[in-house]
Amino acid sequence: MVVEDLSVPAFWRRRTSYYRLVAARCKKCGKLHYPPGAACPYCGSRELELIELKGKGILESYSVIYSAPGESRGRAPIIIGVINMNGLRIVSELTDVFPDELKVGIEVEPVLRRMDEDSNKGIIRYAIKFRPILVSKSER
Amino acid sequence: MSDVVISGTGILKVGRHYSKSLKDLAAEAAFEALDESQVDSVDYVIVSSSLSYTEVGQLGLAGYISSYIGLTGARPLSVEDGEASGLAAVEVATSLVKSGLADNVLVVGVDKLTEFTSGRVYEDLQKIYDSEVFLLHKVGHAGLAGLLMRMYMEKYKVSREELSYWPALMHSHAKENPHAMLRFAIDPSAVEKSLIIADPITLLDSFPLGDGAAAVVISNEEVVKGKGLAKVKACSSSSGLPNPFLQEDPLKIGSLISAYQKLVEMTGIKASDIDVMEIHDSFTITAMMILESLGLSKEGKAAKDVAEGKYGKDSKPAVNLSGGLKARGHPIGATGVYMVAELSRQLAGTFKGVSVPDASRALAVQVNGFGSSSRLVLLERR
Numbered sequence: 001m002v003v004e005d006l007s008v009p010a011f012w013r014r015r016t017s018y019y020r021l022v023a024a025r026c027k028k029c030g031k032l033h034y035p036p037g038a039a040c041p042y043c044g045s046r047e048l049e050l051i052e053l054k055g056k057g058i059l060e061s062y063s064v065i066y067s068a069p070g071e072s073r074g075r076a077p078i079i080i081g082v083i084n085m086n087g088l089r090i091v092s093e094l095t096d097v098f099p100d101e102l103k104v105g106i107e108v109e110p111v112l113r114r115m116d117e118d119s120n121k122g123i124i125r126y127a128i129k130f131r132p133i134l135v136s137k138s139e140r
Numbered sequence: 141m142s143d144v145v146i147s148g149t150g151i152l153k154v155g156r157h158y159s160k161s162l163k164d165l166a167a168e169a170a171f172e173a174l175d176e177s178q179v180d181s182v183d184y185v186i187v188s189s190s191l192s193y194t195e196v197g198q199l200g201l202a203g204y205i206s207s208y209i210g211l212t213g214a215r216p217l218s219v220e221d222g223e224a225s226g227l228a229a230v231e232v233a234t235s236l237v238k239s240g241l242a243d244n245v246l247v248v249g250v251d252k253l254t255e256f257t258s259g260r261v262y263e264d265l266q267k268i269y270d271s272e273v274f275l276l277h278k279v280g281h282a283g284l285a286g287l288l289m290r291m292y293m294e295k296y297k298v299s300r301e302e303l304s305y306w307p308a309l310m311h312s313h314a315k316e317n318p319h320a321m322l323r324f325a326i327d328p329s330a331v332e333k334s335l336i337i338a339d340p341i342t343l344l345d346s347f348p349l350g351d352g353a354a355a356v357v358i359s360n361e362e363v364v365k366g367k368g369l370a371k372v373k374a375c376s377s378s379s380g381l382p383n384p385f386l387q388e389d390p391l392k393i394g395s396l397i398s399a400y401q402k403l404v405e406m407t408g409i410k411a412s413d414i415d416v417m418e419i420h421d422s423f424t425i426t427a428m429m430i431l432e433s434l435g436l437s438k439e440g441k442a443a444k445d446v447a448e449g450k451y452g453k454d455s456k457p458a459v460n461l462s463g464g465l466k467a468r469g470h471p472i473g474a475t476g477v478y479m480v481a482e483l484s485r486q487l488a489g490t491f492k493g494v495s496v497p498d499a500s501r502a503l504a505v506q507v508n509g510f511g512s513s514s515r516l517v518l519l520e521r522r
Contacts, residue, residue: 014272033386035272041381061294063286064339065279069262072278080283082291082385089385091287093277099339104294115277127277 008123018127021053021110023088032088053090056107056133057083064099075116083108083130096131107133144237145368145522147244148177148357149481154321154350154469156254162189162196163208165353166250170209173355173481174246179364182357183242184215188229188249190222190473194264195255205248214246222268222508223422224377225249226354226476227515230504231375233358234517243363249477250353258349265472268509270382279338282346282423284510286338288384289425292391293340296440300340304331305447306424307344307466313453314463317493321350321469328447331424345424352471354478369488370502373518376403380511393433393507396514400434403516411436415499416486417457418479420506421464430505431459453494457503461486461494479504480517487521 016022017035024036028045034053039046062081072078079094079102094102095113108130117124150172152165160168166187174182187202198204202216221228226249233245253261265281266274292298308328314320331344361368380395381387387394404410411417411434421427428442436457437445445451451459462468462482465475483502485491504517 017272033381037382041386061287061291063283063290063341065283065286065337066339067262067280067282067335067337069266069278069280070257070259071263072280073259078277078279078283080277080279080287082287082390089390091273091284091383091385093279104290 011123011125019112021128022050023053024048025051032086034088034090053085053088055085056109057085057130059102059104059106059108060084060089061104062094062102081108081130093127093129094131095129101132109133141238142240143361144234144372145359145361145364146356146370146372146480146484146519147179147359147364147368148173148175149369149484150176150355151319151478151481152353153319154352154471157351158254162192162198162250162252163205165252165351166205166248167209169250169353169355170246170248173357177244177357177359177364178367179244179357179359182211182214182244182246184217184233184236184245185211186217186219186229186233186245186247188219188225188247188473188477189251190220190225191251191253191264192473195252195261211246220473221513223420223472224476224506224508224513224515225473226479227375227504227506227517228377228476230356230358230476230480230517231377231515234372234375237358237360243360245358246355247358247477248353248355249474251471251473252351253349253471254351261349270512273383282338282341284384285423285425286341288390288429288510289340289423292425292428292440295391298440298443300332301328302443302447303424303428304328305443306421306427307331309446309452310421310460310464310466313461313494314467317463317468320463320467321348322463322467341423347422347465347470350469350471352469352474352478354474354481356477356481356484368522369484369490370519371522373520374403374406375517376400376406377513377515378402379513382512384510391429393429393511393514395511396430396433396505396507399514399516403518407518409501409518411457411503414457414501414503416461416483416496416502417459418462418483418504419459419464421460421466422470426507426510427464429510430507434505453496458496461491461496476504476506476515479506480519483519487519
């Protein structure tokens with residue numbers, strides 16, 4: 001599979017936001033955004049600190065993509081979701097789950113997963129995806 | 141400051157124009173607009189195109205189109221703002237005329253979406269969203285719409301069936317519009333049964349891929365004495381957060397609300413004062429979000445309003461009498477120019493299709509993606 005749009009340097013530059021869920025918090029207004037910009041998109045302040053999003057998230061919405069474009073066609077159906085982590089909503093892929101098991105409001109957690117490979121440039125790309133937190137039957 | 145008018149319009153049928161190049165499409169629309177306006181000179185040629193680089197492989201498009209249509213020497217300017225490029229071009233043209241820097245500006249919107257397979261085009265369309273986030277996952281352009289549509293249905297307890305009335309309304313308008321791509325009626329029940337693209341979005345919630353070109357000549361009113369289809373009353377725009385989920389309420393389009401507030405401050409005219417409107421219904425959910433962000437429907441009620449018959453030709457405003465992006469079609473960079481050309485014809489009484497007689501105010505509304513930017517153009521009858 002050839003991924004033409006994302007260059008090796010671009011992928012390398014974005015490694016922290018792709019691999020470690022690093023978001024920015026504005027020191028002035030306190031709001032979070034992801035991925036980090038050059039200034040706070042809410043109040044314009046340039047005083048930002050980077051924070052790593054951790055722990056569980058809540059699934060606020062999801063979509064099952066059956067008609068994935070070009071290079072991603074082989075991965076369909078691809079499930080994506082809106083995950084609320086620490087009050088910040090991010091969009092990511094969901095994994096280890098069947099479409100009919102999905103429900104708004106379930107708890108999810110980030111995991112590192114292989115996305116695809118770029119055979120031209122010799123890169124195997126990984127990304128953070130989210131999976132439902134496993135609950136044993138007795139805890140349900 | 142000069143008054144600004146639309147002195148000419150050109151509109152091509154949206155479709156699969158395999159036998160015509162991007163420049164051929166642009167020329168056809170431009171000639172129609174120039175012939176209608178009968179201006180004897182053009183100061184600027186502004187070209188709005190979003191995908192010409194990826195689909196056709198052309199940079200510096202405005203210069204090449206100027207000479208192709210025989211306007212060598214005109215000042216060329218290419219304008220791009222994703223899906224909202226068309227209204228961005230109209231905004232720039234209006235500013236040039238209003239300021240006195242130009243007497244006549246030709247605005248051409250053109251894009252070709254059928255040069256390659258739909259898979260490749262859908263991949264390119266994904267670039268309307270923030271590439272920092274969405275180029276990695278490559279899930280296509282409908283995924284975000286699917287997330288928002290489910291959120292809307294859950295939050296407001298709106299059924300799939302209620303949301304299906306919008307595409308049906310759009311097809312009923314497009315059926316009468318000679319330049320629409322999908323000129324057939326559909327029953328609301330067909331929407332749910334069509335191919336699922338990004339659940340809950342189906343094929344009939346989405347726009348078709350088609351080539352298209354539209355053009356308008358924007359002129360100083362004094363220069364085209366006594367002529368012109370409509371007056372450009374005001375243009376407004378605003379940038380927004382990079383994705384809708386960073387907003388407190390993702391189902392409101394922040395940039396549109398901001399652009400609309402500016403428009404009301406400038407003109408005192410509200411959305412409810414408008415007779416005919418063209419809105420950017422890239423998906424059914426986008427239409428609902430726009431109608432609610434403009435305050436025309438209450439939160440969570442737009443789908444029910446449509447199901448009860450609101451926004452048809454007898455409503456004020458009547459919305460998307462062209463058939464909208466859904467059924468007239470959405471040749472990305474050209475769409476905003478289509479809107480302005482169609483609304484100008486509505487105001488002049490020359491629109492061939494479902495029309496509102498004696499309409500005096502018209503509004504074009506565009507959004508890139510789900511609101512990285514939003515744009516409005518307000519037109520009035522001359």
